[in-house]
Amino acid sequence: MIRPQWEWALDDAEGRRLTEPVxxxxxxxxxxxxxxxxxxxxxxxxxxxxxxLLHDGTQAAPGVELRIP
Known part of the structure; x- marks a missing residue:
């Protein structure tokens, strides 16, 4: 049985995908x-x-901003 996979893709201030943190x-x-x-x-x-938020590798929702106010 293949289970759905949910994971977060993280971007920096220039919009580049981060490889760390995982x-x-x-x-x-x-x-x-x-x-x-x-x-x-x-x-x-x-x-x-x-x-x-990625669902099986496809973006599932709009991105969430992580800036600390």
Whole structure:
């Protein structure tokens, strides 16, 4: 059985895809969204300014801004 895969793609301020930090792969959208809610500050501190949720490699929703106010 193939399970759906949800993961976050992270971009820097110039719109380039970051290879680090690496986010986990999830089998449920809820789990992916909850994880981002818990870790977005750390990702922002590592240089990510936007996160895009991917479902089996395809963007599933508009990107989420990770800037700390």
């Amino acid at each position: 986010t986990p792969v999830f089998t449920a959208q809820y789990d992916a969204e909850q994880w981002l809610g818990e870790h977005w500050r750390e990702l922002s501190a590592a240089g990510a300014v936007q996160a895009s």
